[in-house]
Amino acid sequence: MCSVIGLFNVPEAAKYAYFGLFSLQHRGQEAAGIASSDGEKIYITKGRGLVTQVFDETKLTKLIGSSAVGHTRYSTAGEDSVLDAQPIFARYDLGQIAVVHNGNLTNAKQVRRELIKEGAIFQTFMDTENLIHLIARSHKEHLYDRIIEALQQIEGAYSLILLSRKKMFAVRDPYGFRPLSMAKLGDGWVVASETCAFDLIGAEYVRDIRPGELVVFEEGKEPRSIQVFEPTPHKCIFEYIYFARPDSNIFGKNVYKLRKAMGRELAKEYPVEADMVVPVPDSGVASAIGYSEESGIPFELGIIRNHYVGRTFIEPTQAIRDLKVKMKLNPIKNVIKGKRLVVIDDSIVRGTTSKKIVNILKDFGAKEVHMRISAPPTTGPCYYGVDTPTKEELISSRYSVEETRKYIGADTLAYLSIDGLLRSVGNDLSYCMACFDGNYPVPLKE
Amino acid sequence: MCSVIGLFNVPEAAKYAYFGLFSLQHRGQEAAGIASSDGEKIYITKGRGLVTQVFDETKLTKLIGSSAVGHTRYSTAGEDSVLDAQPIFARYDLGQIAVVHNGNLTNAKQVRRELIKEGAIFQTFMDTENLIHLIARSHKEHLYDRIIEALQQIEGAYSLILLSRKKMFAVRDPYGFRPLSMAKLGDGWVVASETCAFDLIGAEYVRDIRPGELVVFEEGKEPRSIQVFEPTPHKCIFEYIYFARPDSNIFGKNVYKLRKAMGRELAKEYPVEADMVVPVPDSGVASAIGYSEESGIPFELGIIRNHYVGRTFIEPTQAIRDLKVKMKLNPIKNVIKGKRLVVIDDSIVRGTTSKKIVNILKDFGAKEVHMRISAPPTTGPCYYGVDTPTKEELISSRYSVEETRKYIGADTLAYLSIDGLLRSVGNDLSYCMACFDGNYPVPLKE
Amino acid sequence: MCSVIGLFNVPEAAKYAYFGLFSLQHRGQEAAGIASSDGEKIYITKGRGLVTQVFDETKLTKLIGSSAVGHTRYSTAGEDSVLDAQPIFARYDLGQIAVVHNGNLTNAKQVRRELIKEGAIFQTFMDTENLIHLIARSHKEHLYDRIIEALQQIEGAYSLILLSRKKMFAVRDPYGFRPLSMAKLGDGWVVASETCAFDLIGAEYVRDIRPGELVVFEEGKEPRSIQVFEPTPHKCIFEYIYFARPDSNIFGKNVYKLRKAMGRELAKEYPVEADMVVPVPDSGVASAIGYSEESGIPFELGIIRNHYVGRTFIEPTQAIRDLKVKMKLNPIKNVIKGKRLVVIDDSIVRGTTSKKIVNILKDFGAKEVHMRISAPPTTGPCYYGVDTPTKEELISSRYSVEETRKYIGADTLAYLSIDGLLRSVGNDLSYCMACFDGNYPVPLKE
Amino acid sequence: MCSVIGLFNVPEAAKYAYFGLFSLQHRGQEAAGIASSDGEKIYITKGRGLVTQVFDETKLTKLIGSSAVGHTRYSTAGEDSVLDAQPIFARYDLGQIAVVHNGNLTNAKQVRRELIKEGAIFQTFMDTENLIHLIARSHKEHLYDRIIEALQQIEGAYSLILLSRKKMFAVRDPYGFRPLSMAKLGDGWVVASETCAFDLIGAEYVRDIRPGELVVFEEGKEPRSIQVFEPTPHKCIFEYIYFARPDSNIFGKNVYKLRKAMGRELAKEYPVEADMVVPVPDSGVASAIGYSEESGIPFELGIIRNHYVGRTFIEPTQAIRDLKVKMKLNPIKNVIKGKRLVVIDDSIVRGTTSKKIVNILKDFGAKEVHMRISAPPTTGPCYYGVDTPTKEELISSRYSVEETRKYIGADTLAYLSIDGLLRSVGNDLSYCMACFDGNYPVPLKE
Ligand SMILES: Nc1ncnc2c1ncn2[C@@H]1O[C@H](COP(=O)(O)OP(=O)(O)O)[C@@H](O)[C@H]1O
Ligand SMILES: Nc1ncnc2c1ncn2[C@@H]1O[C@H](COP(=O)(O)OP(=O)(O)O)[C@@H](O)[C@H]1O
Ligand SMILES: Nc1ncnc2c1ncn2[C@@H]1O[C@H](COP(=O)(O)OP(=O)(O)O)[C@@H](O)[C@H]1O
Ligand SMILES: Nc1ncnc2c1ncn2[C@@H]1O[C@H](COP(=O)(O)OP(=O)(O)O)[C@@H](O)[C@H]1O
Ligand code: SF4
Ligand code: SF4
Ligand code: SF4
Ligand code: SF4
Ligand SMILES: [Mg+2]
Ligand SMILES: [Mg+2]
Ligand SMILES: [Mg+2]
Ligand SMILES: [Mg+2]
Structure with a gap:
C-alpha cells in the first residue's frame, strides 16, 4: 500500500x-x-x-x-x-x-x-x-x-x-x-x-x-x-476494515463509523455471553466499541499498545516467549484475570499473531477468549495494491473456521459474514470484496 | 521522571x-x-x-x-x-x-x-x-x-x-x-x-x-x-493519574482500574447532558470509559492519536494553525460534528494544549465542549521527581477554574475534587497529593 | 572526472x-x-x-x-x-x-x-x-x-x-x-x-x-x-599532469616519472637562483623532485599537507585569514624563513589558491617566491570529462602570465611550455592538449 | 598520546x-x-x-x-x-x-x-x-x-x-x-x-x-x-622522531629539520651503495631527504601514501595479500623495479608492517632493500604518555638487529645509534631517550 x-x-x-x-x-x-x-x-x-x-x-x-x-x-x-x-x-x-x-x-x-x-x-x-x-x-x-x-x-x-x-x-x-x-x-x-x-x-x-x-x-x-x-x-472495502485511518473519510464515508457498524453487525451475528469486550488495539478499537454498544457487554481497553512500537528492533534473546507481540501489546492482567473476553480484531492473516495474543491472554488468566473478527475470512490475495501474502500463506484459504479456532486456541471464533459486512456499509454494492469472496473485478495478467 | x-x-x-x-x-x-x-x-x-x-x-x-x-x-x-x-x-x-x-x-x-x-x-x-x-x-x-x-x-x-x-x-x-x-x-x-x-x-x-x-x-x-x-x-498519586502505564500495577493497584474509578467519580461530581464522552488520547482514555459507564453517555474515540508521534520535527511553516497539537491528535469531524461532547483529560498544566484542542474541536463543528479533568487542579510543582513546570507557569496556580475555562474556550470545565480523587483510590490516605493540595511531606532545602 | x-x-x-x-x-x-x-x-x-x-x-x-x-x-x-x-x-x-x-x-x-x-x-x-x-x-x-x-x-x-x-x-x-x-x-x-x-x-x-x-x-x-x-x-595529457595517481601507469607510462620529467624541463626552461625547491603538496611533489635534480637546488618538503583534509568543514569564523588553504597546507616557517623559494605546482586554475599560498609563504618570512607550474597555462575548458571551470573563470584565459604573477603576488612566475611538455612525454604527439592549446579534437555539440 | x-x-x-x-x-x-x-x-x-x-x-x-x-x-x-x-x-x-x-x-x-x-x-x-x-x-x-x-x-x-x-x-x-x-x-x-x-x-x-x-x-x-x-x-625525543608534525617547532626546534639531521647522521653511520633513497611516507620523508643529501643518492618518492587512509574499514576478503598495508601504501613499480633501494622509516615497533613493506617492494621487483631506521631500536615501553606496546611485543626487546633483519626480509638493516641521535639534536643532553636506552627518569609505581 x-x-x-x-x-x-x-x-x-x-x-x-x-x-x-x-x-x-x-x-x-x-x-x-x-x-x-x-x-x-x-x-x-x-x-x-x-x-x-x-x-x-x-x-x-x-x-x-x-x-x-x-x-x-x-x-x-x-x-x-x-x-x-x-x-x-x-x-x-x-x-x-x-x-x-x-x-x-x-x-x-x-x-x-x-x-x-x-x-x-x-x-x-x-x-x-x-x-x-x-x-x-x-x-x-x-x-x-x-x-x-x-x-x-x-x-x-x-x-x-x-x-x-x-x-x-x-x-x-x-x-x-x-x-x-x-x-x-x-x-x-x-x-x-x-x-x-x-x-x-x-x-x-x-x-x-x-x-x-x-x-x-x-x-x-x-x-x-x-x-x-x-x-x-469496485472500491476497496478493506480500506474501511483495516487500512485507512479512523479519522479519515474514505469513499465519502467515515472509517471509524463504519468500523463501529461492523462491530454492531458482528454482535448481532455472533453474540456470546461474556464479561467484557476487549479490542486488539488499535485496529480493533472502533469495532469493539460497536460490539459493546450492540451487545451491552462493557467495553474495556484490556490490552495496551506500546507507544514506542517501531519497525526494527534487536532480538538478542530467544528466552522471552512471544517477544515480538509482547513488545507491541500487553494485556492488563488485573482487568482480564478470571474474565470471559470477547476479543475483537479486524482480520486474521497467517494466524500466528492471533495465536500468540490468545496465548498471552490465557497465560494472564483470561477464563474464556471469544475471538470475533470484524470482516469475513481473508481467502485470497489482493491484486490491487494491498500487500496481502500469497494464497498459501492465508490461514483461511486452507483452514475452516473451526480449524483456525483450534490453531489460535480461542474458545470460540467467528467472522463477520459477507452479508453483515455489506449491511455495515449500507448495502452498497459498489465495493470490491475480492479477497473475501473471490470475485476479482480485473484479472491479473502475467 | x-x-x-x-x-x-x-x-x-x-x-x-x-x-x-x-x-x-x-x-x-x-x-x-x-x-x-x-x-x-x-x-x-x-x-x-x-x-x-x-x-x-x-x-x-x-x-x-x-x-x-x-x-x-x-x-x-x-x-x-x-x-x-x-x-x-x-x-x-x-x-x-x-x-x-x-x-x-x-x-x-x-x-x-x-x-x-x-x-x-x-x-x-x-x-x-x-x-x-x-x-x-x-x-x-x-x-x-x-x-x-x-x-x-x-x-x-x-x-x-x-x-x-x-x-x-x-x-x-x-x-x-x-x-x-x-x-x-x-x-x-x-x-x-x-x-x-x-x-x-x-x-x-x-x-x-x-x-x-x-x-x-x-x-x-x-x-x-x-x-x-x-x-x-506518601506514594505519588500522580503515577495513577498520568505517569504510569495503564497496564502496570503501581503501589499494588492497577492503574487502568483506578483511572476508570476517577472517571466514575468525575461523572458523579460533575455530570453534564451530552451526546458522547470523548477522551484526549491516550492519557484520558481509561477515565473516559469510567465516565461513560457511570453517566450512561456513550464512549466514542472521537479524537485519534497519530502513531508516528515523535519528539522532534520540522516546523517549516507558520501557516498551519495549531500544527504541533494536530500532528499528534486529530478529531473525527464526522463523529463530533454538531455534537455535545464531554472531553476527558488527566490534567491541565499550562493550558495551551487544552486551549488548542478545544479550538480544533469547535472548528470541526462540536456544538458544546464540556471539559472534565480526572484530577484536581495542579496548583504546585513537584519536588519528588516529576518535572512539572514552576508554580508561575501552572495555570491553576494563577487562574480560578472559571478563568481557566474562559482561557481554554470550553463551555464548561470541571476538575475531580480532592475528595473524589481519594474516593477513587479507596479513601487510602497514604498518598502524596502535594501538587494538588500543597501538603508537601518533605520540604525542599535550597 | x-x-x-x-x-x-x-x-x-x-x-x-x-x-x-x-x-x-x-x-x-x-x-x-x-x-x-x-x-x-x-x-x-x-x-x-x-x-x-x-x-x-x-x-x-x-x-x-x-x-x-x-x-x-x-x-x-x-x-x-x-x-x-x-x-x-x-x-x-x-x-x-x-x-x-x-x-x-x-x-x-x-x-x-x-x-x-x-x-x-x-x-x-x-x-x-x-x-x-x-x-x-x-x-x-x-x-x-x-x-x-x-x-x-x-x-x-x-x-x-x-x-x-x-x-x-x-x-x-x-x-x-x-x-x-x-x-x-x-x-x-x-x-x-x-x-x-x-x-x-x-x-x-x-x-x-x-x-x-x-x-x-x-x-x-x-x-x-x-x-x-x-x-x-588523443590521450588526455592532464592525467599525467594532475589527475592520475603517481603510482599508476597511464597510457603505458608511469605518472610519477613523467611528472619528474616535466619538472626537469621546467628547470631547463625557467631556471632561477634560489635556496630551495618546495612543492605544493601533493600534486607538485614529483615535478619538484625533477626540478631539484635538474637545477641542483635542494628539494625541501617546506609545506606540509594535513592528513585530515576532508571535503566539508565548519567555517564558524571569518577571523582566521586564508582559513581553507591553511586547513590543508602549512609551510614550515623555520625552513622557509629568509629563503628564496622555487615553488612548484601542477596548475593554476582560478588563481585564488595560489594567491593565498604565496601570501602565507611571504607572511612566514619567505624572501622570494618563484612560482613554477609544471604545465602550460590552462586557457580553455575540457569537454572530455575533466571538470575545469568555464573559460571565463580560468585566470589564464583572461590574464597574461605577468598579470597572473601580479595577481598571485609571486616574485616570478613561469609555466612549462607546450614544447617542454611534449618533450617530457617523449615528443609523443598522440596526446590531447586542448585545454592548453585550444586544439579540441572533437567539437562540443550543443 | x-x-x-x-x-x-x-x-x-x-x-x-x-x-x-x-x-x-x-x-x-x-x-x-x-x-x-x-x-x-x-x-x-x-x-x-x-x-x-x-x-x-x-x-x-x-x-x-x-x-x-x-x-x-x-x-x-x-x-x-x-x-x-x-x-x-x-x-x-x-x-x-x-x-x-x-x-x-x-x-x-x-x-x-x-x-x-x-x-x-x-x-x-x-x-x-x-x-x-x-x-x-x-x-x-x-x-x-x-x-x-x-x-x-x-x-x-x-x-x-x-x-x-x-x-x-x-x-x-x-x-x-x-x-x-x-x-x-x-x-x-x-x-x-x-x-x-x-x-x-x-x-x-x-x-x-x-x-x-x-x-x-x-x-x-x-x-x-x-x-x-x-x-x-628530559624532553621526549620521540616527539622529533615520529610524533609531532614536521611543521611544528617542539622544544624550540623544528621537527622537519631535526628529522633531516637524523637522516644525515644515519647516512654517515650506515652508508650503502644504492640507486635511490625511498621513504616510508609520511613519517620517513624528512629523514630520507636528509639521507639523500648526505649520501648523494637520489631521493625518490617511490612509495605513495593513499589520501583516503581512514581508521576503520571493511576486511571482507582474506584473498588480498597484505591488504591493510596496501590500502595505505603503494610502491611505484616502475620506479623501484630492478633498483637497489635505501628505505627510510622512523621506527620498527612489532616488525609486522616493515615485513609487509619489504615483501611488497620485493614483489614489485626491487633488487635490494636496505632498511634504515632514523632512530635507535625501541627496546622499552614509554611510561610518559606514548602508547608503545608492552616490552614483549617490541621486536627489538627480543631480537637482535640481525634477527630483525631476517624477520622483515631486508637485505641490510641499520638503526641510527644513540650517539647519532644525540648529534642530530645538537648533542643536547636534556632529552628523555628511555624507550631507546632504558634510562627512565621517573620510575613507574604500580
Ligand atoms: N508505552 C505505552 N503504551 C501505552 N500507554 C502508555 C505508554 N506509555 C505511557 N502510556 C500512557 O500514555 C499516556 C501519555 O500519553 P499521551 O496522553 O498520548 O501523551 P501526553 O504525555 O502528551 O499527554 C500516559 O497516561 C501513560 O499512562
Ligand atoms: N497515524 C495513525 N493514527 C491512528 N491510527 C492509525 C494511524 N495509522 C493507522 N491507524 C490505524 O491503526 C490500525 C493499525 O494499527 P495496529 O492495529 O496497531 O497495527 P497492525 O497493523 O500491526 O495491526 C489501522 O486499523 C489504522 O486504521
Ligand atoms: N596532519 C598532518 N599533516 C602532515 N603530517 C602529519 C600530520 N600529522 C602527522 N604527521 C606526520 O605523519 C607521520 C605519521 O604518518 P604516517 O607515517 O603516514 O603514519 P603511521 O603513523 O601509520 O606511520 C608522523 O611522523 C607525523 O609527523
Ligand atoms: N590516493 C592518493 N594517494 C596519493 N596521491 C594521490 C592520491 N590520489 C591523488 N593523488 C595525487 O594527489 C594530487 C592531488 O592532491 P593535492 O594536490 O593535495 O590536492 P588538490 O587536488 O587540492 O590539488 C594529484 O596530483 C594526484 O596525483
Ligand atoms: S481484493 Fe479488493 S477488497 Fe480486497 S484488499 Fe484488494 S481491493 Fe481491497
Ligand atoms: S507532588 Fe506528590 S503527588 Fe504531586 S507529582 Fe510530586 S510526588 Fe506525585
Ligand atoms: S582538454 Fe584534453 S588534455 Fe585537457 S583535460 Fe581535457 S582531455 Fe585532458
Ligand atoms: S620513553 Fe621518553 S623518549 Fe621514549 S617515548 Fe617516552 S618520553 Fe619519549
Ligand atoms: Mg492491528
Ligand atoms: Mg495526554
Ligand atoms: Mg594540488
Ligand atoms: Mg609511518
Whole structure:
C-alpha cells in the first residue's frame, strides 16, 4: 500500500506535502519522496525511511515552487529500494514530469514486455514506470491527450497524480479501487489518498475524484474534470476494515463509523455471553466499541499498545516467549484475570499473531477468549495494491473456521459474514470484496 | 521522571534490562543506560536517545554478566546530557559501583555543598552523585552498612538500585514516593519501576519494595530485607493519574482500574447532558470509559492519536494553525460534528494544549465542549521527581477554574475534587497529593 | 572526472570492486556504486559519499556473483545526486544491464533530444543514459552488435564497462581520451581506470584497452577484441599532469616519472637562483623532485599537507585569514624563513589558491617566491570529462602570465611550455592538449 | 598520546580551540572535547571521533565565552570511551573547573589508591581525575595554591591546562616530557601542544612553557609565571622522531629539520651503495631527504601514501595479500623495479608492517632493500604518555638487529645509534631517550 498527495497553486507546496505525508505515513513506511515545481523546473528528493527521516529543513527548502506531489511507499521487492521510491521523475519530449501512484497495474508485466520490445528501458521495479513510457511514446501533442492515451493502455488499480512544470493531473481508475479526494487550500488545491491529510494542513474537503475521472489543474483556471472511463465502481472495502485511518473519510464515508457498524453487525451475528469486550488495539478499537454498544457487554481497553512500537528492533534473546507481540501489546492482567473476553480484531492473516495474543491472554488468566473478527475470512490475495501474502500463506484459504479456532486456541471464533459486512456499509454494492469472496473485478495478467 | 530496573542472577542480565527498559520508555526518553556485572568487573554503556537508539546488538553483547541495572532519563538541565545519563559508575575504596535512581533528593544542594566543602568533586548534574560520595566516604567496612549510613543523610524521593560486582541493593525512601516492585525470573530476581516490565520479560511479580526498605541480593542467598526507616507512606498519586502505564500495577493497584474509578467519580461530581464522552488520547482514555459507564453517555474515540508521534520535527511553516497539537491528535469531524461532547483529560498544566484542542474541536463543528479533568487542579510543582513546570507557569496556580475555562474556550470545565480523587483510590490516605493540595511531606532545602 | 572498474570471472567480484574503487577514490568523491551479476540476475548498490561510506559488509555481501562493475563519481550537476550515481542499471529487451562510464559525450544533448523525440524518457542527468537507450532501441539480435551500433552514434570521451548477466564489455573511444587498462586476476580479468587498482587487489597488468577497441569477456573463452573504430589517439595529457595517481601507469607510462620529467624541463626552461625547491603538496611533489635534480637546488618538503583534509568543514569564523588553504597546507616557517623559494605546482586554475599560498609563504618570512607550474597555462575548458571551470573563470584565459604573477603576488612566475611538455612525454604527439592549446579534437555539440 | 590547547581572552575562544584541535588531530583520533567559560559558567562538549565529527556549528555556538580548553585523545582502555574523553569537568568547593592533560602520571595508581582510601570516587579511567581530586581536597584558599599543592603530589608526565571560570593555568612537569608552547593572539593568549596550531589560527609564538613552570592567565593582567619545580629537563625525543608534525617547532626546534639531521647522521653511520633513497611516507620523508643529501643518492618518492587512509574499514576478503598495508601504501613499480633501494622509516615497533613493506617492494621487483631506521631500536615501553606496546611485543626487546633483519626480509638493516641521535639534536643532553636506552627518569609505581 502507498499514499499520494498533490498540491497546486499553494505557496511552499513541498512543505504542505511534507505534513500531508506525515499524516499518511501509515499507508507506507519504507520510503518517501516529494517533487515540486516552480513553473520552470521540477525539483525532487526521495529516500528510504519515514517522512521525518527522509526530509529535513534544508532538503524541504530546496523543493521550491507552488505545486508538489508526494508519496509514501509500503514495501519494495527491489534490491536497492532508493531506486524504487517515488515520485518517479523523468525528462521526455514535452519536458519534465513527476508521477506518484497508489495501486497495482494488473497488466503491468504485459505492458512492460511490449514497451521493452519497442526499445524502452526500465530503471526501477515499479509499475508506474510503464505509465511514463506510454506518455513519452504517445504521438499526441498535448500532455493531457497523452495521459488519456496512456491510461487506455493500463489496467488495474491506480490513484495517480502527475506533475508537469505548469500543470497537475489527478486520476482514478474506472473501478476506483483506491481512494483519492480533493480539497481547497487558500487559492489552491490539494489531492490526497485520505482526508486526514486535509485536516492536518487545514484544507477544506470538496469531493472525491470519481472512478474513471481525470482532473486537470492549471494556473488561472478552475480544475477541469474529464470522465475518461465509464465508472464501474469496485472500491476497496478493506480500506474501511483495516487500512485507512479512523479519522479519515474514505469513499465519502467515515472509517471509524463504519468500523463501529461492523462491530454492531458482528454482535448481532455472533453474540456470546461474556464479561467484557476487549479490542486488539488499535485496529480493533472502533469495532469493539460497536460490539459493546450492540451487545451491552462493557467495553474495556484490556490490552495496551506500546507507544514506542517501531519497525526494527534487536532480538538478542530467544528466552522471552512471544517477544515480538509482547513488545507491541500487553494485556492488563488485573482487568482480564478470571474474565470471559470477547476479543475483537479486524482480520486474521497467517494466524500466528492471533495465536500468540490468545496465548498471552490465557497465560494472564483470561477464563474464556471469544475471538470475533470484524470482516469475513481473508481467502485470497489482493491484486490491487494491498500487500496481502500469497494464497498459501492465508490461514483461511486452507483452514475452516473451526480449524483456525483450534490453531489460535480461542474458545470460540467467528467472522463477520459477507452479508453483515455489506449491511455495515449500507448495502452498497459498489465495493470490491475480492479477497473475501473471490470475485476479482480485473484479472491479473502475467 | 525516570525509570529504573535491576536484575540479579539472571543469565544475560543486560538483555533483559534492555527489554525491561523498552517497556519503561514512557518514564524517560532523553537518555538510557545499562551497567552489568560478571562478578569481577562492571561494564557500562549509556547515551542520549531512546533505548532502541542507544543500544544495538554489539553494545548489548559487551555488557556481560548475570546482574545488571538500567535507567531511562526524562529530561536534563545539564549542558551535555551524555554526562548526565545513568547508571552512574564509580570506582571507590570497596571496588566498583553502578547506581540508578528515580526521584529527587530535597536536600541535594545542601548535601552537595557539604561534600564539596570536604573536597568532593561533582562531574555530573545529577543528585545521585551525592549518594555515591556518601558511600565512598563512609568509614564502615561493608557496603551494606555504608549504604545505610548514606541513606540516613539524604532526604526526598528515591527508588534506587545499586550494583556492586557481587551484589545488588534496592531501596525506597521512607515516603515511598516513587514505585519499585520486585519479581522472580527463573532462579533470579528483577526489580523495576513498573510491573509492565515484568510482563514483557516474563517475570513473576512478588511484591513491592516497601517505603524505607532496603533489599539485598546476594548469590546463593534469598533476598534479605532491612527496614532502614520507619515508613511514612506518601506514594505519588500522580503515577495513577498520568505517569504510569495503564497496564502496570503501581503501589499494588492497577492503574487502568483506578483511572476508570476517577472517571466514575468525575461523572458523579460533575455530570453534564451530552451526546458522547470523548477522551484526549491516550492519557484520558481509561477515565473516559469510567465516565461513560457511570453517566450512561456513550464512549466514542472521537479524537485519534497519530502513531508516528515523535519528539522532534520540522516546523517549516507558520501557516498551519495549531500544527504541533494536530500532528499528534486529530478529531473525527464526522463523529463530533454538531455534537455535545464531554472531553476527558488527566490534567491541565499550562493550558495551551487544552486551549488548542478545544479550538480544533469547535472548528470541526462540536456544538458544546464540556471539559472534565480526572484530577484536581495542579496548583504546585513537584519536588519528588516529576518535572512539572514552576508554580508561575501552572495555570491553576494563577487562574480560578472559571478563568481557566474562559482561557481554554470550553463551555464548561470541571476538575475531580480532592475528595473524589481519594474516593477513587479507596479513601487510602497514604498518598502524596502535594501538587494538588500543597501538603508537601518533605520540604525542599535550597 | 570519474573512475570505472570491472571484474569478470573473479569469485566475490564485488569485494574486489570495492577495494579497486578505494584505490580510485581520487577520481571522484561524490558518489560510488557497484553492480554485480551471478549469471542470473544483476544486483546493485549505489549512494552519495566515499566508497567507504556507501558500502559496509552487509551491503557488499548482497552483491553476489563473480562479475561486477564499479564507479566513483566526481561531481554532479543534478538536484538529488542519489539518482545520478553510477552504475546505471536497466532492464530492456535482452534482459538486464549495468553500465559505468568515465568521460563526457560531446553530442549527448543532441542524441538525447533525438531519443526523446522518439519517446525515450530520461530519469537521470547522466550522459550514460543515452547509451543504454541506444542499445535498447537497436534492432540487432545480439548485445554485442547493439553495443557497436550504439557506439557509432555517440561522440566524445568514453571509457565504458557494460555488464550483462553473463558477459562484460569494455570500450574506449577512438581518441582514447580517458585511460582504461586490463589485468589478469587468478582465472579472471579486471579492467580499471588506473593500474594502482591492480596493485591493491594483486592483479597482473596485461595491456591497455586500445582507443576504439571493444573487449568482450565471456565465460569459458579468452577475452575477444574488436577494433570498432580506427584509432586517432588523443590521450588526455592532464592525467599525467594532475589527475592520475603517481603510482599508476597511464597510457603505458608511469605518472610519477613523467611528472619528474616535466619538472626537469621546467628547470631547463625557467631556471632561477634560489635556496630551495618546495612543492605544493601533493600534486607538485614529483615535478619538484625533477626540478631539484635538474637545477641542483635542494628539494625541501617546506609545506606540509594535513592528513585530515576532508571535503566539508565548519567555517564558524571569518577571523582566521586564508582559513581553507591553511586547513590543508602549512609551510614550515623555520625552513622557509629568509629563503628564496622555487615553488612548484601542477596548475593554476582560478588563481585564488595560489594567491593565498604565496601570501602565507611571504607572511612566514619567505624572501622570494618563484612560482613554477609544471604545465602550460590552462586557457580553455575540457569537454572530455575533466571538470575545469568555464573559460571565463580560468585566470589564464583572461590574464597574461605577468598579470597572473601580479595577481598571485609571486616574485616570478613561469609555466612549462607546450614544447617542454611534449618533450617530457617523449615528443609523443598522440596526446590531447586542448585545454592548453585550444586544439579540441572533437567539437562540443550543443 | 594526546593534544591540549587553551585560549584566554580570545573572543569566540571555542571556535579557535576547534581549529587548533583540527591541526593537532594527529596526536589523538579517538575522542575530542572543548570546554569554554564566559566568566560565569563553564560549558562543555565532548565525544568519540575526530574533531570534525564531534563538533558542528550548533555545538560550537553553545560553547560561549572568551576562554576555552580543548583536547584530542589517542586511545582509551576504558569500556565506554565517551566517559573517558577530556576535558574533565567538575564542580568543587571553589566553583567549576575543566582540565585537559597530555602525558601519563607514573604514580597515578598509588595516588588513586590513597584518594580512594580517603573516600574519593573515580568516574573515569583517566589519570587526570586524580589531579582534580587533589585540588578539591586541598585546604588552601586559592585555586592557585591548590594547584601547586596538587602538583607536588603527582609524578610523571603532564602538560596540563586548567580552566576555571575566570582564570586559566598552564603547567608542565619538571622533566618537560611533553611539549607545551605559548602564543599571543590579538589581546589574548594561546597555549598548545604544538606550534602548528598557532600557524593555523594566526597566533604569534612567544615561548615554550618551561619544565616545572606554571603560567597563570588572568583578565587585565599579564600572564604570571611561577617556577613550581626545579627543572630537570628530559624532553621526549620521540616527539622529533615520529610524533609531532614536521611543521611544528617542539622544544624550540623544528621537527622537519631535526628529522633531516637524523637522516644525515644515519647516512654517515650506515652508508650503502644504492640507486635511490625511498621513504616510508609520511613519517620517513624528512629523514630520507636528509639521507639523500648526505649520501648523494637520489631521493625518490617511490612509495605513495593513499589520501583516503581512514581508521576503520571493511576486511571482507582474506584473498588480498597484505591488504591493510596496501590500502595505505603503494610502491611505484616502475620506479623501484630492478633498483637497489635505501628505505627510510622512523621506527620498527612489532616488525609486522616493515615485513609487509619489504615483501611488497620485493614483489614489485626491487633488487635490494636496505632498511634504515632514523632512530635507535625501541627496546622499552614509554611510561610518559606514548602508547608503545608492552616490552614483549617490541621486536627489538627480543631480537637482535640481525634477527630483525631476517624477520622483515631486508637485505641490510641499520638503526641510527644513540650517539647519532644525540648529534642530530645538537648533542643536547636534556632529552628523555628511555624507550631507546632504558634510562627512565621517573620510575613507574604500580
Ligand atoms: N508505552 C505505552 N503504551 C501505552 N500507554 C502508555 C505508554 N506509555 C505511557 N502510556 C500512557 O500514555 C499516556 C501519555 O500519553 P499521551 O496522553 O498520548 O501523551 P501526553 O504525555 O502528551 O499527554 C500516559 O497516561 C501513560 O499512562
Ligand atoms: N497515524 C495513525 N493514527 C491512528 N491510527 C492509525 C494511524 N495509522 C493507522 N491507524 C490505524 O491503526 C490500525 C493499525 O494499527 P495496529 O492495529 O496497531 O497495527 P497492525 O497493523 O500491526 O495491526 C489501522 O486499523 C489504522 O486504521
Ligand atoms: N596532519 C598532518 N599533516 C602532515 N603530517 C602529519 C600530520 N600529522 C602527522 N604527521 C606526520 O605523519 C607521520 C605519521 O604518518 P604516517 O607515517 O603516514 O603514519 P603511521 O603513523 O601509520 O606511520 C608522523 O611522523 C607525523 O609527523
Ligand atoms: N590516493 C592518493 N594517494 C596519493 N596521491 C594521490 C592520491 N590520489 C591523488 N593523488 C595525487 O594527489 C594530487 C592531488 O592532491 P593535492 O594536490 O593535495 O590536492 P588538490 O587536488 O587540492 O590539488 C594529484 O596530483 C594526484 O596525483
Ligand atoms: S481484493 Fe480486497 S484488499 Fe484488494 S481491493 Fe479488493 S477488497 Fe481491497
Ligand atoms: S507532588 Fe504531586 S507529582 Fe510530586 S510526588 Fe506528590 S503527588 Fe506525585
Ligand atoms: S582538454 Fe585537457 S583535460 Fe581535457 S582531455 Fe584534453 S588534455 Fe585532458
Ligand atoms: S620513553 Fe621514549 S617515548 Fe617516552 S618520553 Fe621518553 S623518549 Fe619519549
Ligand atoms: Mg492491528
Ligand atoms: Mg495526554
Ligand atoms: Mg594540488
Ligand atoms: Mg609511518
